[in-house]
Amino acid sequence: MSAISIKGLKKRYASHPALQGVDLAVQPGEIYGLLGQNGAGKTTTIQILLGFQSPDEGTVSLLGKTPGKDRSLTKDVAYIPENVSLYPYLNGIENLQYFSRLANIHVTKNEAENLLIKCGLAANAHFRLTSTYSKGMRQKIGIAIALAKSAQIFLLDEPSSGLDPLASNELTQLLRELAANGKSILMASHDIFRIRETADKIGILHRGKILKELHSADVSASDIESIYLEYMKM
Amino acid sequence: MKALLQIFYNEWLGLYRNKVLIGSFLLLAFVLALTAWMGVKKQDQLTIQTHSASNYARSEWESIGPMNPHSAAHEGTYAYYSPGLMSSLDEGILSQVGRVLRLEGHVQNEMAYSARSQEAIYSRFGGLMPSLLLQWVVPLLLIFLSFRSIYQEKEQGRITLLLSQGLGIKQILVGKALAYFSIAIIALLSTVLIQFIFLEFSQSSDIARLVGFVISYILFYWLIVSLTIVLSTVLKNATGALSSMLAIWVLWMVLLPKWTASIASEKYPLPSRFEFKQAMKDDRSKGIDGHNPSKDRINKLRDSVLAKYGVSSDTALPINLDGIVMQADEEYGNLVWDKHIGGVFESFSLQKRLSQWTSILNPMHALKSASMSFAGTDMLHHIHFQKEAEEYRRSFIKKLNDEHAYGGSKTGDWSWQSTEEFFKNIDPFKYSTVEISKYKRYWQVDLLILLVWSASITVLMCLISKKHLI
Missing domain, CATH: 3.40.50.300 (P-loop containing nucleotide triphosphate hydrolases)
Known part of the structure; x- marks a missing residue:
């Protein structure tokens, strides 16, 4: 099928x-x-x-x-839009955890960090507010959100x-x-x-x-x- | 439910991390707390003043000494209006109508010493009451906080990401609405709590009023938030949502109340003060006047009294005919008053009914009406006090006239004096605020209108489909 x-x-x-x-x-x-x-x-x-x-x-x-x-x-089903728009007052980890929680998935801080590294987001960006992110960095968070859903x-x-x-x-x-x-x-x-x-x-x-x-x-x-x-x- | 709480929490986090918003909210909370505290202080001050004035008036009365009862009727006494603890939240019409009523023979006086007549700042700027902030500032803050809430999710494309995480539209809209609504609830409850703690609400009637007051505002705030959220969702841009809400705001707060007042006064006009007094005077002059009685009426009354006692002259009467004549005049005057004030009260009642109908279009009016009603500061409560005071005045004057007639003096003897003990034995005027249940048919309508509005907008919010969001 x-x-x-x-x-x-x-x-x-x-x-x-x-x-x-x-x-x-x-x-x-x-x-x-x-x-x-x-x-x-x-x-x-x-x-x-x-x-x-x-x-x-x-x-x-x-x-x-x-x-x-x-x-x-x-x-x-996981979805990654063309322009991943995140909550600018949350950092990368928080955004990932928040969107995951909405899908009823609990992602610990360690898991979130591992996912972001897997998606190619440098560790020094994990705790920065996403208002400072480039489009590519936001895209990586979007992919991490999708990955977290398994x-x-x-x-x-x-x-x-x-x-x-x-x-x-x-x-x-x-x-x-x-x-x-x-x-x-x-x-x-x-x-x-x-x-x-x-x-x-x-x-x-x-x-x-x-x-x-x-x-x-x-x-x-x-x-x-x-x-x-x-x-x-x- | 979990997702709803997540959205709620995230909105709060967004507000918390926005320094401007958190600053505005803290400023509002401070102003509300300050206003509530000032309301408490003012209430304390008024209670002390009322007690002090009331005690002074009573001590003056009790030290009146031996005096002719009719002279004592002209000395008169005072009724002090103490509308209850809730008036510190919403002073309603109190600042205009006054709190002191002089009670004396022959005449029904108007209430005096309103806040506006006593304090220049009142007449120029009005009073800063919690209700002013709760009715004007808090809803505006809610509009400004929430008008972009859904639009920015659409504009920035987050909505598709949110929906793809399994969220329903209702969860998103209601979660956000609850977050903004909770801000209003915090503002409302903290204001009420300050009053509750410092004013020592202990009577169940006061607590019932407080609960009704809080429910009215809760319904209204939910209405404002959910309506703003709906507009933020269905309109194409945030400016449209904001300007629509502000237009509705102006309509509800300024235009409709003015139109309602104009229509109500046009349809059910009230006499001017001059017209009212003139009509009273005209009607009363047709009857018996204690000092200048109509010959016919006096003669008729005199004949009946002489016949009753089986004597042929006033001087032969074992009682004082003047007292009987004055009481008859008083009772005729009461009939005239009842006729005219009854018309005024009827007009008030019709105006109130008409304005309640307009609340169907203007929930803000329903809120104001419910707020004043629960605070005990609306026209109905004022009328209740006036009626109670008038009832007391009638029994007070009757006691004095009866003493004049039957206390031992003879007709024409104006120098006769009653004992100080007699005056002391006349009970003072005591007034306690009417039970809120007495006017339930009015505030129930207000609450019902607010409930229907809130429920309707909530239903509307639940009917919003994905096509409005994507």
């Missing part, structure tokens, strides 16, 4: 069709990269997977459950946006490690290089439709770029 399954997904905002029949599946231990330009429907797809929005048509299931209807899914499914919306090359590379390594541990990951991005480096399978999403699926092992980043640009002209 696929960990993430989307069949014939359609969503319309007023007169604008955001999704026009998306089909995709992500297996356990697989990273699926949803590649598309702004407005292609990547965020809408993720929001439907999170249960924040309802589909107009089609079916969506995560671990065989329907998002938005089965509340037990929240512990199995979720089966990770949904990432433009996770490498705004990250420096080193941080992006660290993110890729981390996601690969998670996948190696059997986690299913769906990441939406318009960063062709990063998606090629990170994902096992890539779906090119354009105007609410997946036009092509590629196995990243079979193509180079420049191949993907050529294919992508070709489809964008359609």
